[in-house]
Amino acid sequence: MTLTRNFKHTVVERVERDPAFAKVLLDEAATLFLNGETETARLILRDPVNATFGFEQLAEITDKPSKSLHRMLSSKGNPNMDNLAAIFGAMRQRLGVGLEVHAVEAHV
Secondary structure (H helix, E strand, C coil): CCCCCCHHHHHHHHHHHCCHHHHHHHHHHHHHHHCCCHHHHHHHHHHHHHHHCHHHHHHHHHCCCHHHHHHHCCCCCCCCHHHHHHHHHHHHHHHCCCCCCCCCCCCC
């Protein structure tokens, strides 16, 4: 029988070993949001939240209930822009990074 590891635990351990990995996840989530792939973006954003401070602490920082944050970042979530800005802001502050948008010409 093959043993598997829980993906969430693997991500947490990777972030602990390599803090830059959380920044990559945050960058990927932001890029996906801006490209209209919102469901995938929400699911990816959950990982650095779990790996850095968790939903309870995020709730304190954003002044949003943790259950609401869990729902917002689920596959069926529908966070508004204010809530997304609060989540990204908390993550940026925690990771000590900024987010920049670089426009790229689409080749049609």
